[in-house]
Amino acid sequence: PDNQVIPDPSKKTLVILGTGWGTVALLKKLDTENYNVVVISPRNYFLFTPLLPSCTTGTIEHRSIMEPIRTILQQKKAAVKYYEAEATKVDSERKVIRIKDESEIKGTVSETEVPYDMLVIGVGAENATFGIPGVRENGCFLKEIGDAQQIRKKIMDCVETAAFKDQDPEEINRLLHMVVVGGGPTGVEFAGELQDFFEQDIKRLIPDISDRFKVTLIEALPNVLPSFSKQLIDYTESTFKEEKIDILTKTMVKKVTDKAVEAEASKPDGSKERITLPYGLLVWATGNAVRPIVKDLMTNISAQKDSRRGLAVNEYLVVQGTRDIWAVGDCAVAGYAPTAQVASQEGAFLAKLFNNMAKTEALEDQIRDLSSTLNLKPGNAADIARQIEDYERQLRRVKDIKPFHYSHQGSLAYIGSEKAVADIAWFNGNVASGGTWTYLFWRSAYLSMCFSTRNRLLVLNDWAKSKIFGRDVSRE
Ligand code: FAD
Ligand code: NAD
Numbered sequence: 001p002d003n004q005v006i007p008d009p010s011k012k013t014l015v016i017l018g019t020g021w022g023t024v025a026l027l028k029k030l031d032t033e034n035y036n037v038v039v040i041s042p043r044n045y046f047l048f049t050p051l052l053p054s055c056t057t058g059t060i061e062h063r064s065i066m067e068p069i070r071t072i073l074q075q076k077k078a079a080v081k082y083y084e085a086e087a088t089k090v091d092s093e094r095k096v097i098r099i100k101d102e103s104e105i106k107g108t109v110s111e112t113e114v115p116y117d118m119l120v121i122g123v124g125a126e127n128a129t130f131g132i133p134g135v136r137e138n139g140c141f142l143k144e145i146g147d148a149q150q151i152r153k154k155i156m157d158c159v160e161t162a163a164f165k166d167q168d169p170e171e172i173n174r175l176l177h178m179v180v181v182g183g184g185p186t187g188v189e190f191a192g193e194l195q196d197f198f199e200q201d202i203k204r205l206i207p208d209i210s211d212r213f214k215v216t217l218i219e220a221l222p223n224v225l226p227s228f229s230k231q232l233i234d235y236t237e238s239t240f241k242e243e244k245i246d247i248l249t250k251t252m253v254k255k256v257t258d259k260a261v262e263a264e265a266s267k268p269d270g271s272k273e274r275i276t277l278p279y280g281l282l283v284w285a286t287g288n289a290v291r292p293i294v295k296d297l298m299t300n301i302s303a304q305k306d307s308r309r310g311l312a313v314n315e316y317l318v319v320q321g322t323r324d325i326w327a328v329g330d331c332a333v334a335g336y337a338p339t340a341q342v343a344s345q346e347g348a349f350l351a352k353l354f355n356n357m358a359k360t361e362a363l364e365d366q367i368r369d370l371s372s373t374l375n376l377k378p379g380n381a382a383d384i385a386r387q388i389e390d391y392e393r394q395l396r397r398v399k400d401i402k403p404f405h406y407s408h409q410g411s412l413a414y415i416g417s418e419k420a421v422a423d424i425a426w427f428n429g430n431v432a433s434g435g436t437w438t439y440l441f442w443r444s445a446y447l448s449m450c451f452s453t454r455n456r457l458l459v460l461n462d463w464a465k466s467k468i469f470g471r472d473v474s475r476e
Helices: 021-029 049-055 069-074 145-162 169-175 185-205 207-212 230-243 292-300 340-374 378-399 436-449 453-469
Strands: 012-017 035-041 045-047 066-068 081-084 086-091 096-100 111-115 118-121 177-181 214-218 245-248 251-256 260-266 272-278 281-284 325-327 410-416 419-426 429-435
Touching: 012 021, 021 035, 021 069, 021 340, 035 069, 045 069, 049 145, 049 185, 049 436, 066 069, 069 081, 086 292, 145 169, 145 185, 145 207, 145 281, 169 177, 169 207, 177 185, 177 272, 185 207, 185 214, 185 230, 185 245, 185 410, 230 245, 230 410, 230 419, 230 429, 340 378, 410 436, 419 436, 429 436, 436 453
Parallel strands: 012 035, 012 118, 035 081, 118 325, 177 214, 177 281, 214 245
Antiparallel strands: 045 066, 086 096, 096 111, 251 260, 260 272, 410 419, 419 429
8 A cells, every 4th residue: 555645534533552462453453444544653563572581581583573563554455654653642632642753863853743533542551660779770671672682681691701710609699690570470481481591501501600590589479470370379389499490479679789689578477577689680570550651641631530550441442531532451441451362352342443433434424315315316215215224224233332341361371491371261161270281382372373474483483493402692
């Protein structure tokens, strides 16, 4: 399609913020012929986040889980505009979005406005730090490709520095101590991947420091993976014990410096103990926080004043207090967990809703046109009346759209040493399983969920490559 087409004045402008799980699911199913569609996101690709932890150690190369938004949009029937920019403000009174090009190369214009008739916000969330001092300056997050690349580089930097000639033994221990904060699925999967990397590659390539490498996972609650069933929590904790990953539960990190983490551990008798853990690499995975653009919009809509974790939406995903703004994924509060599964079902629901809205309008127009010809062509009145009836029947069917309903398919997480845990919804019941078979299931499930055949082939190739030749330990 011609990407330079002028917006069609007869169509509404639908602006979509974000190129993540929610918005890409919407774009996939949206009939773009019905609207002037404009996509705005600072990231010009879709990221398959479930395999991001594998990129931190090179089990998978990062480009294998990225799909360019330009390729995705090229497959649409009608052209879609894409602007690589960050939306900085939603002005719901004037119905415009302020956007800013935050990339390194800027033209003479790097800030402007985009008007909308309908708006979908799918900007995801940012990393929570709870204001804990030193986290942003010293820790790594694990949300975007850049984060995974930074971690991969830092792991090898720590290892090579620890192996430096005459390195001080205390310093070797610190450098090879990898601390992960947050025992949710992100922290658990990363800890598992890290220990695999060490066991399968680093130990073999740099044996002289191998007994010093240690991974510690810190969690404030009494157990890791709080959203999984008890049986799988126990299985994960015992597998980590076997893998020699230390889990410190009931331990809350309070402060981070450039070389140590300070935490408060609750002891069985209820007393608290302050502990200091020197580290070489710190990965911070304590969940989501609301993005500034979302926070700003929330403060400007009175119906959102009691919402804390994102934009409160109704059962059709309309942002409460607005008529033409919808929200999907991690930035929306619809009563579900902030997962890719929820986001993509919400996006697909909105595509159906918008396709139906367009069909409804088209049918209503046709009925109006036919009704006006009834008096002009009395000879054809019976035919026209029959046609109107037919359109009205279609209209009733199209208009009857049920509210959004989330269907949970289950939860899966990789826990290292070729084992995974799965809580799967199965014929009205739940099946909890953990182990090597679950790992094979995890691999095939994620492979089938990859965005494209190209991604699937690249991921398969990466798995084979790291199995046959070992992971690439060069520090880029
Ligand atoms: P995202 O996918 O985060 O997309 C947000 C988009 O908005 C991005 O394109 C971003 O660039 C863009 N954006 C940001 N700010 C702006 C702005 N100001 N203006 C315009 N655009 C903006 N969930 C699962 O269900 N299963 C898993 O196995 C799983 N594994 C995960 C592993 C990791 C390491 C992580 C971090 C998350 C994982 N999740 C998983 C959670 C899942 O990734 C999120 O729930 C999901 O990405 C949410 O989708 P979203 O569309 O709301 O946001
Ligand atoms: P999370 O919110 O699930 O877990 C964060 C954990 O950090 C919590 O258990 C919390 O108690 C702990 N924490 C918070 N502050 C702390 C502190 N100061 N010290 C120690 N611990 C602290 O975050 P996540 O793991 O990043 O997951 C985010 C979302 O993405 C979730 O909805 C999750 O289900 C989803 N996700 C799913 C998968 C999967 O299905 N495999 C993988 C990754 C993420």
